[in-house]
Amino acid sequence: MLKLVVCIKQVPMVSELPWDPKTGNLQRDLAEGMMNPACRSALDAALRIKEAVGGEITAITMGPPMAEEVLREAIALGADRGVLLTDRKMAGADTSVTSHVLARAIEKNCPGFDLVLCGLATSDSETAQVGPQLAEELDIPGVTYVDELEIRDRTVRMQRIADYFLETLEMDLPGLVTVMAGRHAPRYVPLGGLQAAFAEADIVSLDAAAIGIDPERIGAKGSATKILNVFSPTEGKENIVLTGAPKRIVEQLFERFDDRIGSALGRDLKTDKRSS
Amino acid sequence: MTAKRRQIWVFGDYRNYFQNRVTLQLLSRATDLARKIDAEVCAVVFGDKVDEWVGEYIAHGAEKIYRTDHPRLAAYGVETYTLLMERLVKREKPEIVLVGATAFGREFAPRLAKRLVTGLTADCIGLDINGEGLLVQMAPSFGGNLVAEIVTPERRPQMATVRPGTFQEIPHDYARTGEVVDVPMPRDLPADRVRLVQSERCPQRDQKLEDAKVVVCGGRGLGSKKKFAKLFELAELLGGEVGATRPAVYADWADHNALVGQAGKQIRPQILFCFGISGAIQFTAACNGAKFVIAVNKNPNAAMMKRADVAIVADASQFCAALIQEFKKRFRS
Numbered sequence: 001m002l003k004l005v006v007c008i009k010q011v012p013m014v015s016e017l018p019w020d021p022k023t024g025n026l027q028r029d030l031a032e033g034m035m036n037p038a039c040r041s042a043l044d045a046a047l048r049i050k051e052a053v054g055g056e057i058t059a060i061t062m063g064p065p066m067a068e069e070v071l072r073e074a075i076a077l078g079a080d081r082g083v084l085l086t087d088r089k090m091a092g093a094d095t096s097v098t099s100h101v102l103a104r105a106i107e108k109n110c111p112g113f114d115l116v117l118c119g120l121a122t123s124d125s126e127t128a129q130v131g132p133q134l135a136e137e138l139d140i141p142g143v144t145y146v147d148e149l150e151i152r153d154r155t156v157r158m159q160r161i162a163d164y165f166l167e168t169l170e171m172d173l174p175g176l177v178t179v180m181a182g183r184h185a186p187r188y189v190p191l192g193g194l195q196a197a198f199a200e201a202d203i204v205s206l207d208a209a210a211i212g213i214d215p216e217r218i219g220a221k222g223s224a225t226k227i228l229n230v231f232s233p234t235e236g237k238e239n240i241v242l243t244g245a246p247k248r249i250v251e252q253l254f255e256r257f258d259d260r261i262g263s264a265l266g267r268d269l270k271t272d273k274r275s276s
Numbered sequence: 277m278t279a280k281r282r283q284i285w286v287f288g289d290y291r292n293y294f295q296n297r298v299t300l301q302l303l304s305r306a307t308d309l310a311r312k313i314d315a316e317v318c319a320v321v322f323g324d325k326v327d328e329w330v331g332e333y334i335a336h337g338a339e340k341i342y343r344t345d346h347p348r349l350a351a352y353g354v355e356t357y358t359l360l361m362e363r364l365v366k367r368e369k370p371e372i373v374l375v376g377a378t379a380f381g382r383e384f385a386p387r388l389a390k391r392l393v394t395g396l397t398a399d400c401i402g403l404d405i406n407g408e409g410l411l412v413q414m415a416p417s418f419g420g421n422l423v424a425e426i427v428t429p430e431r432r433p434q435m436a437t438v439r440p441g442t443f444q445e446i447p448h449d450y451a452r453t454g455e456v457v458d459v460p461m462p463r464d465l466p467a468d469r470v471r472l473v474q475s476e477r478c479p480q481r482d483q484k485l486e487d488a489k490v491v492v493c494g495g496r497g498l499g500s501k502k503k504f505a506k507l508f509e510l511a512e513l514l515g516g517e518v519g520a521t522r523p524a525v526y527a528d529w530a531d532h533n534a535l536v537g538q539a540g541k542q543i544r545p546q547i548l549f550c551f552g553i554s555g556a557i558q559f560t561a562a563c564n565g566a567k568f569v570i571a572v573n574k575n576p577n578a579a580m581m582k583r584a585d586v587a588i589v590a591d592a593s594q595f596c597a598a599l600i601q602e603f604k605k606r607f608r609s
Contacts, residue, residue, distance in 0.1 A: 095398075096390055125417050127398035129386040132354075136390040141355065141469035144383045161478060162379035164292050168474040175469070224395030224431040228412070230424045233564050239582065243589040246598040253570075254602065257586065264547035264568055265490060265514055269606045 002055035002151065004046045005106055005116045007134070008039040008074060010067040011124045035070045038119025038181035045179050046117050047078045047187070049151055056080050058110050062090060062101060068203060076189045076197035083109050087207035092220030095129035101218055102130070103137035105211050109204070115156065116176040120145060123181075131178035142176035143169055149177060281316045283370040284309055285433070286338070287361070287385075288321035289378055290329045291352055294483070298376030300336045300445035302438055305403055306374060307337040307446065312405040315371060316340060320364065322357055324350035334454035337446060341454055342368070346461040351475070352380055353468045358387045364459060365392055370433045372411050374403070377437040385437045395428035396435040401442050401565065411436065416564065421557060441486065441544050441565070485534065490516025491545040491566070493536055494592070495559075496523040497552020497573055503593040504529035507551060510600050513607070519543060521559050537562045549599075552592035555580025572596070 010033040035043075046057050059074035061067045062085040071082030085105050093101065106113060116138070121128035128144065135142030145160040154173045159166070160180075171177075189197075208215055216222060240256070242249045254261070254269065262269040284306045290296040299319070306317045319338040321329050324347050333341060344360055365373065365388070375385040377399040389396035401423065402414030410427045411434040417424060428434040485491065492511040498504045504524060511518045520530035522537055536543055538558040544565030551572050553559060560583060563569075571584035572592045581587040588595060 094395060095386065096393075096395065099390070123418075125398075127386075127415075128382050129389075129396060129398050132383050132386040133390045136387050142383075142387075143470055145379055157473070162383075163295055164478045166476050166478050167472060170471045170473055171469060224393070225397060225413075225426050225428050228425040228427055230417075230422055232421065233416075233423050237583070237585055239584065239587060241576065241581075241587045241589065243576075246590050246595040249588055249590055249595065250598045250602045253586065253588070253599075254606075260568055261547060264545075267607070 002049065002053065002115065003110060003113045004049060004055050004057045005110050005113050006039070006043045006046045006057060006059050006074065006079065007102060007116065007118045007130070008043065008059055008061045008070050009036045009119070009122050010034065010061065010063050010070045011036045011122050033066060033069060035073055036119055036122045036124075038121055038123075038179060039070075040119070041181050042117040042119045042177075042179040043074055043077065043079065044187060045146075045149060045177075046115075049115075049149075050078065053151060055114075058083060058113075060102065060105060060109070061085065062093075062098060062105075064091075065205075068205070071203050072197040072201060075201050075203070076193040077187055078190070078193070081202035082204070084203060084205040085207075085211065086205060087218075089208050089215055089219050092223065093218060094223035094225045095127050095133055096224060097218055097222045099130050099133035099137050100222075101208075101211065101213060102134055104213050105206060106138065108211060109206075114154075114173045115151070116140070116174075118176065118178045120178045120180050128178070131176060135176040138174075138176065140174050140176055141171050142178070143171055144178040146177045146179050149179075282313060283318050283340075283368065284313075284315045284372040285342075285365075285370040285374065286317070286319045286333075287373070287375040287381065288319045288326075288329055288333060288341075289376045289381055290321075290323070290326075291380065292477075294440060295376060295378045295380070296329070296332075297445065298378060298381075298438070298440040299333065301440070301443040302374045302376060303333060303337045304446040305438075305443040306372075309372070309403065309405055309411070313371070313409050318342060318370065320361065321345075322349050322360055324348075330456060331450070332448065334452055335448035335450045337452075339454050341456045342459050343456055344459045344461055348461065348465070351472055353470070353472070354380070354383050354387065355468045355470065356465060357384055358391065359465065360459070360462070361388050362391045363462070365433060373433045373435045375435070375437045377439045381437050385435060389435050392431075392433070392435075394431035394433060394435055395426075396437070397426045397428075398437055400436045400438045403436060403438065410434070418557070418561075421560065421564070441542075482533075485517045485519055485536070485541050485543060488517040488543065489546045490514045491519050491536075491543050491547075491563075492516055492549045492551070493519040493521065493553060493563070494524055494529070494551045495521035495553035496527070497554065497575075497578075497592050498524070498529070499552070499593065501527070501529045503596075506593060506596045506600070510549070510596060510603070513600060513603050516545070516547075521553055521556075550580050550584065551596055553580045554578045555583060 057079040060083040118131040319333040397413035519536035548566035
């Protein structure tokens with residue numbers, strides 16, 4: 001039976017993100033969590049493989065304890081078990097460290113896995129780096145941007161569009177794919193799904209020690225990249241507000257900004273009156 | 277013997293026109309960065325019969341080219357390219373490696389960074405050198421509504437993938453000369469574990485909106501198709517393109533090709549006019565690169581108004597008409 005591993009991240013629900021009306025900044029702590037859309041596509045791809053040829057699906061996530069919600073959701077939809085990697089020491093990890101932790105957890109909890117499925121990218125950080133780096137960590141081949149896939153005789157055949165090329169690719173198992181967001185039909189929780197997810201869910205929770213990873217190599221401490229500063233790109237913009245009758249505003253606009261508008265348009269906008 | 281000069285590398289991604297343009301943009305930026313840390317700008321080109329690219333990259337600022345030219349490299353293969361690059365980086369030890377955030381670059385660079393045990397920042401929208409001589413990598417998150425400044429303090433090389441269109445390419449100068457270093461194809465190269473069965477070029481979308489210096493965008497606040505149509509007049513007058521938000525496209529005021537947003541096109545004009553646009557994240561995420569933003573909306577509290585350089589509280593359609601009049605007057609004089 002095929003052993004499938006789906007990596008899932010819980011992300012803030014973007015459409016309902018609370019913004020600070022003054023600064024335009026995101027109030028991340030107020031946001032509700034949801035399953036990252038591309039991870040949902042990866043889960044859907046795994047479920048379709050399971051429906052077509054059979055298989056056992058392990059859903060795995062790294063995050064705060066509340067990330068368990070996305071594992072229960074995955075189980076309700078048809079995953080067989082969940083693995084939650086949660087430890088304050090893991091917080092602040094860059095993609096390289098995240099992939100290191102995921103790889104060790106997969107090796108420990110899913111020995112003999114056949115296919116790892118990840119979303120192409122997450123909606124909160126959008127790096128698209130964890131998938132390829134996880135393939136490196138596990139020393140398996142990987143293909144990103146996958147649209148369609150099918151498995152026959154331990155070979156995955158995939159289609160993707162990348163850099164304006166429509167490609168058909170083949171990869172022997174074990175391997176890893178990252179799946180594009182939006183490539184799935186809506187799925188409903190089947191009868192019994194809720195019971196599977198809540199009454200008898202097979203979910204294990206592991207911390208760094210349980211996975212057996214070096215605490216020096218994880219979290220912000222183990223990351224090669226450091227964040228110096230986070231800002232809103234609109235910070236520092238003057239945000240000049242003009243009000244009044246349209247004609248009057250147009251006059252004000254050109255009085256104050258004819259240089260900026262003119263240079264953007266590549267034309268001299270000064271009227272004869274002003275340039276003389 | 278003098279110490280070897282530090283190097284900034286640009287990965288030569290050339291498979292299609294747009295990928296190649298990112299490479300040229302990176303060479304341009306690398307040239308600026310190189311001045312700040314007294315480094316040499318180098319490009320790395322792998323492929324089969326790559327002379328055309330070698331010449332073009334020198335003409336666009338590369339002082340040195342590392343080239344592996346071999347029939348086996350005719351098709352892009354992420355495993356082979358990663359291995360070649362890993363060995364080359366370990367041998368030459370560049371300070372910085374820049375890769376275009378194309379589909380290939382975003383698959384190749386993470387694997388390379390992992391093997392080199394160094395950091396990598398994804399899809400940067402800005403690069404600079406700070407006071408300590410470190411590469412500051414500006415990365416968008418939450419659809420560009422936040423930007424993080426990231427450095428790789430200790431590990432080398434410092435690596436980033438960079439979003440296409442972030443930098444301006446410098447004009448070519450085919451009188452420039454550069455050194456070409458031939459890197460032989462290794463004999464112990466393992467077979468790629470991913471096989472390319474078939475590859476065909478997709479028809480390329482036109483990029484007018486993405487490349488436009490002037491974009492006039494309209495949203496639901498305009499109220500009707502007739503009022504939206506005024507934007508075409510303004511855009512034509514200014515030599516720009518018209519973009520639309522999702523509600524405007526759904527209302528059939530504009531063609532789907534004009535959709536600016538997460539599901540549509542990313543724009544980065546010098547000047548962006550937003551008429552009757554509320555500023556949902558799906559829209560703003562796609563136009564954070566706009567240099568100068570003028571937003572017009574009756575509602576002064578619309579998110580778009582807070583994000584604009586100039587927020588104009590007015591009826592979008594009336595203001596558009598007044599603006600067209602004024603531009604016509606000024607263009608005549």
